[in-house]
Amino acid sequence: MKRHQKEIIKLASKELFLLFFDIFISSQKFSPSYGYRRLANKYLEKRNYDLKIVYQKIKYWQRQGYINSFVGKKEKYIELTKKGRRYLFRLSLSKIKIKRPKRWDGKWRVVIFDIPEKLRHQRDIIRDKLISLGFRRIQMSVYVYPFECTREVRTISKRLFIDRCVLIMISEIIQGEKKIIDDYLRHGILNKSDLKIR
Numbered sequence: 633m634k635r636h637q638k639e640i641i642k643l644a645s646k647e648l649f650l651l652f653f654d655i656f657i658s659s660q661k662f663s664p665s666y667g668y669r670r671l672a673n674k675y676l677e678k679r680n681y682d683l684k685i686v687y688q689k690i691k692y693w694q695r696q697g698y699i700n701s702f703v704g705k706k707e708k709y710i711e712l713t714k715k716g717r718r719y720l721f722r723l724s725l726s727k728i729k730i731k732r733p734k735r736w737d738g739k740w741r742v743v744i745f746d747i748p749e750k751l752r753h754q755r756d757i758i759r760d761k762l763i764s765l766g767f768r769r770i771q772m773s774v775y776v777y778p779f780e781c782t783r784e785v786r787t788i789s790k791r792l793f794i795d796r797c798v799l800i801m802i803s804e805i806i807q808g809e810k811k812i813i814d815d816y817l818r819h820g821i822l823n824k825s826d827l828k829i830r
Contacts, residue, residue, distance in 0.1 A: 718753050724791055725761050730781045736826035740809070742801040743767065743775045743785055747794055754792040761788055766821050768812055776806060778822060 690710070693699045698716035702709055712720070743762060747755040765784070767775040782800050789798040806812065816822040 714753065718757065721754070721757050721792060722760075725757070725788055728761070728765075728784050728787060730765055730777070730779060730784050732779055732821075736778050736822060737780075738804065739778075740803045740806050741777045741779065741781050741785075742803050742806075743777070744799045744801070745773050745789075745794070745797050747773075747797045751794060751797075754794050758788060758792055758794065758798070766819075768815060770806065770808075770812070776812060778816060778826075 697713055698719050699710050700713055745758065762775045767777045770776050785800055789795040813822060
C-alpha cells in the first residue's frame with residue numbers, strides 16, 4: 633500500500649479505521665499462530681462486530697466505488713480507490729470548524745493556493761472545505777475569511793499533503809470588500825457591531 637494511502641487511513645474516523653482493522657485481523661490468510669488467532673478472536677468479541685455486517689459494509693463500499701478487491705499470489709487484497717481516498721479525506725476533515733470570536737478585528741484572512749494538476753482531487757477537496765467553512769472566493773484560487781483560521785487551514789492542507797502549496801495572509805483592506813462584507817452580513821457571519829471598529 634502506498635504511503636499516502638496509509639496516511640489517509642490514519643486520518644479516517646476511528647470507527648471506520650477500526651472496522652478495516654477488524655476485517656484484516658479476522659482473516660485467516662496470514663496463517664497466524666494459535667495464540668494470534670485467540671487474541672484476534674478476543675478482540676473481535678470485545679468489538680462486538682457481526683462479521684456478516686462487516687462483509688455487507690465491504691460490499692457496500694465496493695458498490696460505492698470506495699474499495700476494490702483483487703487476488704494476487706493466491707491472496708485476496710482490498711485497496712482504496714481514488715474515490716475511496718477522496719471519501720476518507722473528506723471524512724478526516726469533517727470535524728474541522730472555525731470558532732467565531734466575540735468581535736471581528738477588521739482584518740481579512742486570505743488563503744491562496746497553487747496546487748498541481750496531479751493533485752487535483754486534493755485541490756477540489758480544499759476548495760469545497762473552505763466554502764463549507766464560510767470562505768468567499770475572490771479570485772480563481774484565492775479565498776477570504778474574516779476570522780482567525782490559520783491553524784484550521786494549516787491542518788486541512790497538512791492532512792491533504794498540500795501544505796507547501798497553500799499560503800495564508802492577513803490583509804487589512806481588500807479591493808471591493810464592501811460586496812464581501814455585505815455578503816457576510818446577509819449570511820449572518822458578520823453583524824453590524826463588527827463594523828464599528830472599521
